[in-house]
Every structure is written in structure tokens, then in C-alpha cells.
Amino acid sequence: xxxxxxxxxxxxxxxxxxxxxxxxxxxxxxxxxxxxxxxxxxxxxxxxxxxxxxxxxxxxxxxxxxxxxxxxxxxxxxxxxxxxxxxxxxxxxxxxxxxxxxxxxxxxxxxxxxxxxxxxxxxxxxxxxxxxxxxxxxxxxxxxxxxxxxxxxxxxxxxxxxxxxxxxxxxxxxxxxxxxxxxxxxxxxxxxxxxxxxxxxxxxxxxxxxxxxxxxxxxxxxxxxxxxxxxxxxxxxxxxxxxxxxxxxxxxxxxxxxxxxxxxxxxxxxxxxxxxxxxxxxxxxxxxxxxxxxxxxxxxxxxxxxxxxxxxxxxxxxxxxxxxxxxxxxxxxxxxxxxxxxxxxxxxxxxxxxxxxxxxxxxxxxxxxxxxxxxxxxxxxxxxxxxxxxxxxxxxxxxxxxxxxxxxxxxxxxxxxxxxxxxxxxxxxxxxxxxxxxxxxxxxxxxxxxxxxxxxxxxxxxxxxxxxxxxxxxxxxxxxxxxxxxxxxxxxxxxxxxxxxxxxxx
Amino acid sequence: xxxxxxxxxxxxxxxxxxxxxxxxxxxxxxxxxxxxxxxxxxxxxxxxxxxxxxxxxxxxxxxxxxxxxxxxxxxxxxxxxxxxxxxxxxxxxxxxxxxxxxxxxxxxxxxxxxxxxxxxxxxxxxxxxxxxxxxxxxxxxxxxxxxxxxxxxxxxxxxxxxxxxxxxxxxxxxxxxxxxxxxxxxxxxxxxxxxxxxxxxxxxxxxxxxxxxxxxxxxxxxxxxxxxxxxxxxxxxxxxxxxxxxxxxxxxxxxxxxxxxxxxxxxxxxxxxxxxxxxxxxxxxxxxxxxxxxxxxxxxxxxxxxxxxxxxxxxxxxxxxxxxxxxxxxxxxxxxxxxxxxxxxxxxxxxxxxxxxxxxxxxxxxxxxxxxxxxxxxxxxxxxxxxxxxxxxxxxxxxxxxxxxxxxxxxxxxxxxxxxxxxxxxxxxxxxxxxxxxxxxxxxxxx
Numbered sequence: 001x002x003x004x005x006x007x008x009x010x011x012x013x014x015x016x017x018x019x020x021x022x023x024x025x026x027x028x029x030x031x032x033x034x035x036x037x038x039x040x041x042x043x044x045x046x047x048x049x050x051x052x053x054x055x056x057x058x059x060x061x062x063x064x065x066x067x068x069x070x071x072x073x074x075x076x077x078x079x080x081x082x083x084x085x086x087x088x089x090x091x092x093x094x095x096x097x098x099x100x101x102x103x104x105x106x107x108x109x110x111x112x113x114x115x116x117x118x119x120x121x122x123x124x125x126x127x128x129x130x131x132x133x134x135x136x137x138x139x140x141x142x143x144x145x146x147x148x149x150x151x152x153x154x155x156x157x158x159x160x161x162x163x164x165x166x167x168x169x170x171x172x173x174x175x176x177x178x179x180x181x182x183x184x185x186x187x188x189x190x191x192x193x194x195x196x197x198x199x200x201x202x203x204x205x206x207x208x209x210x211x212x213x214x215x216x217x218x219x220x221x222x223x224x225x226x227x228x229x230x231x232x233x234x235x236x237x238x239x240x241x242x243x244x245x246x247x248x249x250x251x252x253x254x255x256x257x258x259x260x261x262x263x264x265x266x267x268x269x270x271x272x273x274x275x276x277x278x279x280x281x282x283x284x285x286x287x288x289x290x291x292x293x294x295x296x297x298x299x300x301x302x303x304x305x306x307x308x309x310x311x312x313x314x315x316x317x318x319x320x321x322x323x324x325x326x327x328x329x330x331x332x333x334x335x336x337x338x339x340x341x342x343x344x345x346x347x348x349x350x351x352x353x354x355x356x357x358x359x360x361x362x363x364x365x366x367x368x369x370x371x372x373x374x375x376x377x378x379x380x381x382x383x384x385x386x387x388x389x390x391x392x393x394x395x396x397x398x399x400x401x402x403x404x405x406x407x408x409x410x411x412x413x414x415x416x417x418x419x420x421x422x423x424x425x426x427x428x429x430x431x432x433x434x435x436x437x438x439x440x441x442x443x444x445x446x447x448x449x450x451x452x453x454x455x456x457x458x459x460x461x462x463x464x465x466x467x468x469x470x471x472x473x474x475x476x477x478x479x480x481x482x483x484x485x486x487x488x489x490x491x492x493x494x495x496x497x498x499x500x501x502x503x504x505x506x
Numbered sequence: 507x508x509x510x511x512x513x514x515x516x517x518x519x520x521x522x523x524x525x526x527x528x529x530x531x532x533x534x535x536x537x538x539x540x541x542x543x544x545x546x547x548x549x550x551x552x553x554x555x556x557x558x559x560x561x562x563x564x565x566x567x568x569x570x571x572x573x574x575x576x577x578x579x580x581x582x583x584x585x586x587x588x589x590x591x592x593x594x595x596x597x598x599x600x601x602x603x604x605x606x607x608x609x610x611x612x613x614x615x616x617x618x619x620x621x622x623x624x625x626x627x628x629x630x631x632x633x634x635x636x637x638x639x640x641x642x643x644x645x646x647x648x649x650x651x652x653x654x655x656x657x658x659x660x661x662x663x664x665x666x667x668x669x670x671x672x673x674x675x676x677x678x679x680x681x682x683x684x685x686x687x688x689x690x691x692x693x694x695x696x697x698x699x700x701x702x703x704x705x706x707x708x709x710x711x712x713x714x715x716x717x718x719x720x721x722x723x724x725x726x727x728x729x730x731x732x733x734x735x736x737x738x739x740x741x742x743x744x745x746x747x748x749x750x751x752x753x754x755x756x757x758x759x760x761x762x763x764x765x766x767x768x769x770x771x772x773x774x775x776x777x778x779x780x781x782x783x784x785x786x787x788x789x790x791x792x793x794x795x796x797x798x799x800x801x802x803x804x805x806x807x808x809x810x811x812x813x814x815x816x817x818x819x820x821x822x823x824x825x826x827x828x829x830x831x832x833x834x835x836x837x838x839x840x841x842x843x844x845x846x847x848x849x850x851x852x853x854x855x856x857x858x859x860x861x862x863x864x865x866x867x868x869x870x871x872x873x874x875x876x877x878x879x880x881x882x883x884x885x886x887x888x889x890x891x892x893x894x895x896x897x898x899x900x901x902x903x904x905x906x907x908x909x910x911x912x913x914x915x916x917x918x919x920x921x922x923x924x925x926x927x928x929x930x931x932x933x934x935x936x937x938x939x940x941x942x943x944x945x946x947x948x949x950x951x952x953x
Contacts, residue, residue: 046589046590046593047570047590047593047594047596047597048542048570048571048572048573048590049545049567049568049569049570049571050538050540050542050543050544050545050546050566050567050569050570050571050573051542051543051545051546051567051571051573052542052543052546052547052550053541053542053543053544053546053547054543055543055547056543056546056547056550071511074609074639075519075609075638075639075640076512076515076517076518076519076639076640076642076643077515077517077518077519077520077521077522077544077547077548077551077639077643077644078519078547078639079515079547080515080517080518080519080522080547080548080550080551080555081546081547081549081550081551081554082514082550082554083550083551083553083554083555083921083923084550084551084553084554084555084923085550085554086554086923087554087923101906102514102903102905102906104513104514105513105514106511106512106513106514107511107512107515108510108511109511109512109515109840110640111640111641111642112640112641114640115613115640122510125509125510126508126510126511129508129510129511130511133508144609145541145608145609145610146609146613146639146640149579149609149610149613149614150613176541176542176543176544177541177542177574177575177576177578177579177610178575178576180542180573180575182543406542407546407567409567409568410568410597410598428553429546429549429550429553429560429566429567430567432560432561432565432567432568433568483568484535484563484564484568484598484599484600485597485598485599486596486597486598486599487599488596489596489597489598492596497593497597
């Protein structure tokens with residue numbers, strides 16, 4: 001029995017031994033100094049700040065699906081994050097179809113009575129009413145903490161109600177207290193898609209069973225380009241451009257894909273990930289059940305990484321020579337275009353903070369622009385990133401700090417005061433600490449901006465050039481605001497709250 | 507409205523409202539006793555809904571949180587909470603701390619009261635509130651946080667000081683214009699010669715909040731938000747309260763000042779002096795608008811969509827100050843019948859005697875159905891008295907409605923994703939001028 005047969009996917013701390021609490025260095029993480037047992041024995045912090053749970057990345061994906069209604073089964077606040085993510089839905093719809101459109105999300109708004117008597121009946125009625133009012137192709141039923149803790153069986157409800165409604169019902173498990181690795185969200189959404197829209201046994205019969213969905217043919221030059229919402233349309237266009245030049249057709253999956261057309265993913269000759277933090281769970285499923293092989297190794301951020309990513313794809317189609325020609329041409333053009341920015345970047349020290357793979361790939365990009373990496377904070381750590389740490393260890397003259405932390409800006413504030421970088425790149429809602437310390441900042445992820453491929457390198461350089469040309473705004477913030485930390489904290493060891501107890505705290 | 511779901515809820519939960527409230531106090535540090543994702547959810551909600559404002563001194567992702575997991579669900583989270591409070595006092599620099607529970611820790615029955623009282627015994631300025639998300643929305647969380655503040659922090663037994671008042675009823679972050687709105691009301695009260703403690707503005711201090719029990723009157727500029735806290739305040743500290751409409755614009759500000767003046771027995775002459783000064787300045791600003799307002803035919807029909815504060819306050823402004831024709835008022839909060847009655851009665855006493863239809867509808871996309879009941883779409887006839895020219899004032903989610911009926915639009919009530927808000931507020935006479943500017947600017951944007 002594989003994971004897809006379970007009601008919900010395993011959490012990543014079990015499946016990938018992912019961890020969130022560790023203070024180390026680039027050399028240590030690359031294995032040069034004998035790494036601690038962090039992979040098998042995650043630390044615990046005695047002080048923690050809030051972060052996100054898996055509902056947030058799950059909704060970032062689900063709200064983009066056309067003709068889908070998101071129905072949250074939880075207390076009223078869960079899903080409030082959508083107010084910000086709706087920007088991506090509006091801009092994304094406009095970029096793809098010429099019209100901005102708000103996502104449709106609903107909440108069963110579980111109250112005290114539901115907590116006592118159970119929320120299954122309310123959910124049942126909500127599904128039926130949502131089906132009748134909005135007439136969507138699909139309803140994704142997303143469970144938050146409350147049903148998880150009182151024991152509502154959302155899969156049972158979905159099974160009971162499905163015959164009464166026309167929409168396809170996808171249960172998605174996002175009980176936030178069950179995993180500390182929010183990247184489990186990607187597995188949760190893919191799990192719902194796999195079990196509902198791409199069910200086992202619905203492929204055409206062949207000897208090994210590894211064929212596309214029933215009635216569909218294999219498309220020998222089509223690749224699935226996986227996007228779980230970490231790329232905006234502008235980045236998809238860049239990768240489509242490169243893949244098309246190789247002579248390939250591209251099927252972007254799953255954001256903004258109509259649920260009815262998701263079966264197309266089973267027809268592809270190859271699935272290509274752009275971030276190993278995102279897609280391994282589902283790529284395994286497509287491979288095992290539908291015979292679609294996959295690539296999940298490099299993230300096409302930065303010059304070198306984009307080349308590695310493209311070469312990997314090309315090799316699968318025997319297009320190595322073509323890839324070399326493209327890469328040679330693209331790199332020459334790009335390097336010439338970057339010359340004008342380099343003098344401003346040369347030697348400036350940068351601190352990077354984001355999801356692990358994104359942070360590491362972006363660090364390489366910044367090195368390629370002439371900046372020096374002075375520290376990285378990765379939101380979690382798992383085995384997929386080990387090669388990336390090695391790349392960075394090889395390219396750096398000096399050792400520098402690596403903080404594995406699910407946000408935790410207090411550690412970052414302490415580190416930044418010591419390291420005093422010239423530039424900070426952080427995730428959305430994660431640049432405030434550096435900005436209030438007076439450091440120039442730039443967002444490392446925003447679906448309206450370009451980051452990916454050769455175009456992404458150029459656009460990142462252009463934006464950083466702007467920030468560094470006039471960093472006075474943050475400097476004045478730094479002179480006039482203070483962070484909410486005690487003076488004593490800045491003199492303490494930044495990792496003094498990580499006790500490495502391995503999850504045995506009472 | 508549906509009994510089974512709420513469409514695109516325009517608020518977060520009680521925990522979110524309470525956290526934003528505590529974080530808005532001077533040196534306020536919330537300590538969430540909850541799952542790890544709650545704080546981030548609030549950060550993203552503010553990012554998308556609060557006019558580009560996320561947090562403040564100790565904003566959402568800086569907020570200490572116990573981040574409970576399955577282990578605490580099985581064994582209880584009290585020990586983790588104690589550890590978290592102790593470490594918070596070492597790392598964070600606050601003037602007041604508040605333990606706020608989320609859904610998970612409340613369902614498992616963690617006892618925060620003992621934890622709070624143990625730390626209070628060590629002279630830590632700390633309070634606690636049970637704000638599990640299933641208890642209600644942001645607005646109720648605001649009320650719960652204030653209740654806890656009044657019960658556990660405001661000192662008891664203070665002698666009342668004449669002409670000293672406390673002011674609340676505007677919910678931080680849930681009202682994107684909360685800072686400007688509070689300051690606007692504060693200025694009105696100060697014009698009457700009152701000493702004002704408003705808890706959340708840059709003029710407020712933690713010492714004044716501790717001494718808030720000395721106020722001779724509490725003024726709640728809401729018929730819903732913070733009203734229960736006002737009752738509790740009266741029980742504990744003996745200060746009576748007035749629950750008044752959010753005074754948006756000139757007409758509402760005049761009524762507001764008269765009510766406060768009456769309650770505090772300020773002489774009619776003094777109130778009149780203040781009013782005449784304010785109105786003189788107000789109309790002097792309006793004076794040069796007269797020609798364009800007329801020549802461009804800027805009077806509009808209107809739909810108002812908003813929370814319990816804005817739905818009626820904006821309707822009154824449009825009808826009584828601008829002389830517009832608000833035909834439909836949609837209040838998107840889920841309210842008790844008695845609260846609905848309070849709002850309904852507000853719209854029955856408009857100075858213009860204009861009647862807007864007030865509906866209570868949590869699902870914004872249904873506003874169009876309510877409109878069409880009153881204003882049926884054209885049926886192919888030659889002459890049709892259409893709902894036009896029209897204006898939509900609501901949240902940024904009303905853009906689709908505005909587009910459907912071909913009307914310009916202004917976002918005021920949460921979520922406001924498409925405007926930058928800092929000190930702008932719509933309360934008071936000056937606020938009325940701001941709102942007039944913003945509404946008319948939206949109408950003439952293509953000029």
C-alpha cells in the first residue's frame with residue numbers, strides 16, 4: 001500500500017526526516033565538518049515565534065484553480081491568508097486570460113456548538129449548498145485544526161455527499177498542528193488531486209499498466225512543468241521559452257490548470273520540477289501509476305542552475321547539443337547585459353532567507369552577480385538540498401552561518417546585528433526585521449516579479465540595482481524604529497534557544 | 507446568507523482580532539498559545555486586507571507563539587506555555603504581555619489562568635484571554651482582549667476624574683483606517699476640552715491605560731465592537747459608557763459631539779462654539795467644490811457594503827453629508843438579532859430622511875441579488891429608470907460588483923487590498939473631507 005491509498009499523506013518529518021531547528025554553517029551543512037545528526041534528531045526551540053501552517057501554501061495552489069470552490073472546514077479565521085493570495089489569483093487570471101478574477105473561498109466557520117457536537121453535518125450541508133450556488137467543476141474541502149482535533153471524518157463526509165452533487169469533491173488535509181513542516185501542504189494538495197482527479201485504474205490498459213489516463217495518448221514531446229505557485233506567469237513564460245526552443249511542448253501543472261484538464265498530466269513524456277521542496281511526492285505518483293518519468297534536481301534560478309536544469313531536460317530527449325547551443329548563446333547575452341550592474345554589486349555582503357531550495361539557489365544567483373553570501377536562513381532542511389549546500393560551500397571563500405528556522409525572526413535579528421550585511425533578501429512578510437535594522441531589502445518571492453531562468457537573473461539584478469542605488473528609506477527606518485527584542489537578546493548566542501532535545505520536551 | 511458557510515470571510519478569528527489588539531497597545535506583546543500557523547495567517551490577512559499595513563512594533567511573524575504540536579495535544583500544553591512565557595520575557599522587550607489561546611489549546615483544555623496568575627505574582631505585566639478561533643471573529647476577539655485588559659490590567663479603585671474619558675470601538679487592522687479613525691475621534695473629544703485615553707494611538711501610554719479606571723465616561727464608537735467590554739468595565743470600575751455610531755463626516759460628528767456633551771453635562775454653549783468653529787472650517791474647504799460638483803453632475807445612487815461600523819456610518823455620510831442616494835446597505839458581519847436592531851435603528855434617524863434598504867448578508871457576491879430585488883434590470887423597454895449613475899463603496903471584494911453595474915468604486919471596509927493606508931481616517935469633520943476627496947476622485951479618475 002503506498003501513501004496515495006491513505007486518507008492523508010504522511011508528514012514530511014516522517015517521510016523525508018525534514019527538520020526546522022538547527023544552527024550551523026555552510027561547510028557543516030555541506031558535510032565538510034561532520035554534520036550533526038540534525039536530519040534524524042531535529043532540535044526544539046524553547047522560544048518560538050509564530051509562522052505559517054500548511055493551509056497557507058495549500059490555499060495558494062487551490063485558489064488558482066479555475067472553476068473550483070475552496071471550502072474550508074475549520075474555525076472562521078483559517079484561510080484569512082487568502083486576502084493576500086487573492087492578488088496572485090487576480091493578477092494570474094489577468095495574465096493568462098485577460099481578466100482579473102477573485103478566488104472563491106468559503107468557510108464553514110465552526111463555532112463552539114460544532115466543536116461540541118461535531119461539524120460533519122454542517123460540512124455536508126455546506127458542500128451541497130456550495131454546489132448549488134456556485135455550480136463549480138470541483139470543490140476542494142480543506143480541513144484545518146478543529147476538525148482534526150475533534151475527529152470530524154471529512155473523507156467520510158465527502159464519500160457520503162459525492163453522489164448528491166455535480167462538483168467533484170477533493171478532500172485536502174491541512175490540520176496545522178499535525179506537522180511542523182508546512183511543505184507537507186504540497187503533498188496534501190497533490191494527494192487530493194491524485195486520489196480524486198487522477199485515480200488509479202483509470203488508465204488505458206497496457207501490459208505494465210503504465211499508460212496515460214483512459215482515452216488519452218502519450219505525448220512524446222510534452223513535458224509537465226510543475227508549478228505549485230512559486231512562479232508567476234512571467235516565470236512560466238521564461239521556462240516555456242527555453243523548453244520550446246528545445247522543441248518541446250509544455251503543460252504547466254497544477255496552478256491555474258482547470259481541474260477537468262488535469263488528466264493531461266498523465267500524457268506527458270516527462271515531468272520537470274523547478275523545486276525539490278515542492279513536487280517529489282506527486283512526481284513519484286505520476287511515475288508509479290502513469291509511467292511519466294520525472295526530473296527533480298535543480299532549481300532554474302541563477303545562470304549555472306538554469307543551465308543545469310535545461311541540460312537535464314534536454315538529455316531526456318537527446319537534445320544535448322541543442323541545449324549547449326542555447327545555453328552558450330543565452331549566457332553570453334546575459335553576461336554582457338549584466339556588466340553594467342556588476343560594479344555596484346561587487347563585494348557587497350548579502351543575507352538570504354526563504355524556503356530551503358529557493359534560498360540556496362538564489363544564493364548562487366547572487367554570487368554570480370558578484371555579491372558575497374554572508375549567511376542563509378532556510379525555513380526547513382531535508383535531504384534534497386544537500387547538493388545545493390555543497391555547491392555553495394565550493395564557491396565560497398569563507399564559512400558562513402546557516403540557520404534552519406521556520407521563520408523565527410528573533411534569531412535573524414541577532415544574526416543580522418552581528419553580520420551587518422549590505423543587503424537582505426527574504427520571503428514575503430519576512431523583510432521587516434532587516435528593514436528596521438536599516439539594511440536594504442528585496443523580496444525573494446513574489447508571483448508578480450521575474451526570478452526564474454535567464455530573464456529572472458537579469459530582472460533580479462535590475463531590481464537589486466535599484467534598491468542599492470538608493471537605500472535611504474530603510475536606513476531611516478533603522479535610525480527611527482526599534483525591533484521588539486530586549487538588549488540582552490542581542491548579546492546572547494543566536495542559537496541559544498535551540499536545545500537539540502530531539503522532540504522529548506514535556 | 508447561508509447557515510452552513512461564510513463566503514470570503516472579511517475578518518479572521520477571535521485569536522486574530524485579539525492579537526492585533528494587543529499588538530496595537532504601546533509595547534504590547536501577544537503570546538499565542540496555539541498551533542504554529544495562526545500568526546502567519548494573520549500576517550497574510552493583514553497584508554491583503556489592511557491597506558498595506560502588516561503588524562507594527564511586534565507584528566504577526568514576530569509574535570511569540572508556543573506552536574503546539576501533536577505532542578501537546580496528547581500530553582497537554584501547560585508546560586510548553588510556561589517555558590514559552592519565561593523565554594519570551596528574556597527575548598522580547600514589552601510593556602504588556604497577553605497570553606491568547608487558539609483553537610487547539612482550548613479544545614485540549616489548557617489552563618492559562620494559573621499560568622497568568624503565577625507570572626503576575628512575579629510582577630510580570632501579563633494578562634490572558636481565551637480567544638479560540640471557534641469563539642468568534644476578529645471583532646469578538648477585540649472585545650475579549652479588551653475585557654481581559656480591563657479585568658486584569660486596569661487598576662481598580664481609581665478616583666474618577668472629571669472630563670476624562672476612554673475611547674474605543676475601532677478595531678486595529680480589522681479597520682484598515684483604525685489609526686486615523688481613532689485620532690479623528692480623539693481630536694473631536696479634545697476640542698470639547700476632554701482628556702482622552704484611546705489605548706492605541708501614538709499619544710497613548712501604558713501608564714494612562716493602567717489608570718483608565720479614573721475615566722468618568724467610556725465612549726464606544728460602535729454599536730457592536732467593544733460593547734461587552736464596556737459593560738464589564740462599568741461592572742468593575744464603575745464608569746458608565748456611551749455606545750455611539752462611528753462619527754464619519756460632519757453630520758455624524760455633530761451628533762456625536764452633542765451626545766458626548768450631554769452625557770458629560772458640558773454646556774450647550776461650549777458645544778455650539780466647538781461645532782461652529784469646525785463647521786466653518788469644513789464648509790470653507792467645501793466651498794470651491796460647489797461648481798464642479800454641480801457642473802459634473804456628481805450626485806450618485808450608491809451601494810454600501812461594510813462591517814457593522816462602516817455599513818451604517820458610510821450610509822449616513824452619503825445621505826446626510828454628500829446628499830447622495832444610498833439605496834442598499836449591506837452589513838457583512840454575522841450579528842445577533844439585538845445587534846441588528848441597533849444598526850437598523852441608526853438608519854431610521856437619518857437627517858436627510860433618506861431610506862436605504864439595510865440587509866444583513868455575510869456573502870458579498872449576493873449584494874447584486876439584493877439590489878435587483880429593488881432595482882430590476884432593464885426589460886427591453888424604451889425608457890428605463892436604471893440604477894445609474896451609481897457608486898459602490900465597500901471592500902476591495904466589491905470590485906466585481908462595481909464592474910457588473912458599471913460604477914466606480916472605493917474600498918473602505920476590510921479587505922482593502924488596493925489602497926495604501928497610513929494615518930488616513932474618515933472620522934470627524936476632517937475625515938468627512940478626506941472621504942469626499944476619495945469618493946469624488948474615484949468618480950473623476952478618467953477626467
